[in-house]
Amino acid sequence: MSMNIGEAAKASGVSTKMIRHYESVGLFPKAARTASGYRQYTVREVSTLRFIRQSRDLGFSIEQIRALLGLWQDRKRPSRTVRALAQAHIAELEEKLKELHAMKATLEHLVHCCHGDDRPDCPIIDTLAHEGAAPADAEHPSRGRTAGLQPGRTRRRLG
Amino acid sequence: MSMNIGEAAKASGVSTKMIRHYESVGLFPKAARTASGYRQYTVREVSTLRFIRQSRDLGFSIEQIRALLGLWQDRKRPSRTVRALAQAHIAELEEKLKELHAMKATLEHLVHCCHGDDRPDCPIIDTLAHEGAAPADAEHPSRGRTAGLQPGRTRRRLG
DNA sequence: GTCCACCCTCCCACTGTTGCAAGGTCAAGC
DNA sequence: GCTTGACCTTGCAACAGTGGGAGGGTGGAC
Numbered sequence: 297m298s299m300n301i302g303e304a305a306k307a308s309g310v311s312t313k314m315i316r317h318y319e320s321v322g323l324f325p326k327a328a329r330t331a332s333g334y335r336q337y338t339v340r341e342v343s344t345l346r347f348i349r350q351s352r353d354l355g356f357s358i359e360q361i362r363a364l365l366g367l368w369q370d371r372k373r374p375s376r377t378v379r380a381l382a383q384a385h386i387a388e389l390e391e392k393l394k395e396l397h398a399m400k401a402t403l404e405h406l407v408h409c410c411h412g413d414d415r416p417d418c419p420i421i422d423t424l425a426h427e428g429a430a431p432a433d434a435e436h437p438s439r440g441r442t443a444g445l446q447p448g449r450t451r452r453r454l455g
Numbered sequence: 456m457s458m459n460i461g462e463a464a465k466a467s468g469v470s471t472k473m474i475r476h477y478e479s480v481g482l483f484p485k486a487a488r489t490a491s492g493y494r495q496y497t498v499r500e501v502s503t504l505r506f507i508r509q510s511r512d513l514g515f516s517i518e519q520i521r522a523l524l525g526l527w528q529d530r531k532r533p534s535r536t537v538r539a540l541a542q543a544h545i546a547e548l549e550e551k552l553k554e555l556h557a558m559k560a561t562l563e564h565l566v567h568c569c570h571g572d573d574r575p576d577c578p579i580i581d582t583l584a585h586e587g588a589a590p591a592d593a594e595h596p597s598r599g600r601t602a603g604l605q606p607g608r609t610r611r612r613l614g
Numbered sequence: 615g616t617c618c619a620c621c622c623t624c625c626c627a628c629t630g631t632t633g634c635a636a637g638g639t640c641a642a643g644c
Numbered sequence: 645g646c647t648t649g650a651c652c653t654t655g656c657a658a659c660a661g662t663g664g665g666a667g668g669g670t671g672g673a674c
Contacts, residue, residue, distance in 0.1 A: 302651065312652090313632065332639055334652055343584065350583045355558045357629080368580050378579045379571035382562050389559045393552065399514045400548045403541050412538035420537050421527050424509045425502065461620065471621090472663065491670055493621055516660075 297338060298328070304337035308345035318348065323362055356385060456497060457487070463496035467504035477507065482521055515544060 305312045315335075318324040324344065327335035347368060351361045363381060367373045409419040464471045474494075477483040483503065486494035506527060510520045522540060526532045568578040 300652070311631080314630085316654095317631080330639095332652085333654095334639080347583050352630090353558075354562060354583075355555070364580070364583065367577075368584060372575055373577075374573045375569050375575060375577035375579075376571045376573060378577045379566055379569045382566050382569070382579050386559055386562050386566065389555050389562070393555050393559070396514070396548050396552050396555070399512075400545055400552065403513055403545050403548070407538055407541050407545065410534050410538045410541070412535045414533045414535065416529075416531055416534060418526075418532075418534035418537045420534075420541050421523070424506050424513075424523065425527060459621070470662080473661085475623090476661080489670095491621085492623095493670080511661090 298336040299338075299342075301327075301335045301337065304335075304342050304345065307342045309349045310345045315345065318345075318358075321358065323348065323358055323365070354385075355389060360385060457495040458497075458501075460486075460494045460496065463494075463501050463504065466501045468508045469504045474504065477504075477517075480517065482507065482517055482524070513544070514548060519544060 299307070301312045301315055304310075305315060308315075310318075315324065319326055324341075327337055327341065330336060344365070347365065348361055351364055356364065360381065364378070367378050367381070406420045406423055458466070460471045460474055463469075464474060467474075469477075474483065478485055483500075486496055486500065489495060503524070506524065507520055510523055515523065519540065523537070526537050526540070565579045565582055
């Protein structure tokens with residue numbers, strides 16, 4: 297019935313590292329331990345882990361998942377609350393999508409302008425060098441704002 | 456002619472924090488110093504900073520910018536190289552866009568299914584709880600891969 | 615001589631995930 | 645009994661990029 301962390305990881309799709317991490321930040325309740333200190337998990341806890349993974353896959357942040365877990369546990373929550381949380385997240389996604397779309401559009405415009413051969417002159421470099429940019433369609437979002445999603449799930453040593 | 460870091464920051468749009476950071480990671484050459492240790496910048500360096508900011512605004516990573524700066528400095532680079540770099544970045548953006556689109560689609564589907572009133576039953580929570588998900592269109596990208604963009608520029612304490 | 619804005623260098627926070635290290639535990643085989 | 649190897653424990657560091665603050669020095673105006 298009860299399993300070690302490795303088995304729980306396989307069953308839930310959450311890595312052992314992450315299970316411990318979620319426990320440490322209080323997203324996940326402290327697991328029971330054997331006499332020797334091994335964490336023990338039941339199927340119930342595994343389904344909670346699956347819930348977390350599903351939520352992460354949809355881009356919810358840890359804090360949002362904390363709220364979702366609370367709502368999940370609360371059998372009397374109004375579905376209105378859950379829906380609002382989801383909609384807020386959709387709005388975040390849209391924000392981010394808009395931002396990325398703008399970047400992509402600008403880049404595509406530049407790539408389109410660049411002949412891309414052996415000659416050195418390049419409108420891409422020129423645009424980066426000389427302010428004024430020339431955003432493809434949207435006015436560029438002068439750096440800084442526009443919150444995004446899940447930094448950790450992103451750019452895994454692409455450099 | 457030469458200015459302190461604050462002035463350079465205003466002129467370039469890069470914060471003083473970031474200028475020092477870029478210097479520390481070697482993206483930006485070490486600035487000259489006054490006798491008392493103040494960094495001194497010329498218009499030339501400010502334009503480099505602007506180049507960096509423009510690149511960041513387009514979502515390039517520090518490492519990509521390092522490459523772009525090299526190409527910028529190299530008067531004899533083939534525009535082909537720059538173009539390839541930009542196209543690779545576009546591909547990354549597309550990857551990320553796809554991922555976010557899928558999330559959004561799934562969420563919208565769920566929100567659509569949820570009546571969102573005072574009653575507790577909620578398909579959103581149910582879907583998160585019971586594996587099998589039911590992605591709106593794309594099969595869900597089992598966590599982990601799909602590199603993304605600019606963790607830092609994202610999710611600024613939205614939690 | 616004092617005040618304030620600016621500069622300096624550190625360290626810490628945040629997001630989420632992974633890696634490594636140094637050790638303990640368990641079940642298997644010999 | 646003893647070794648081996650797979651597993652578990654903890655903790656610390658790193659990645660990306662940015663912001664915040666502490667604690668102290670500098671520069672120029674009054």
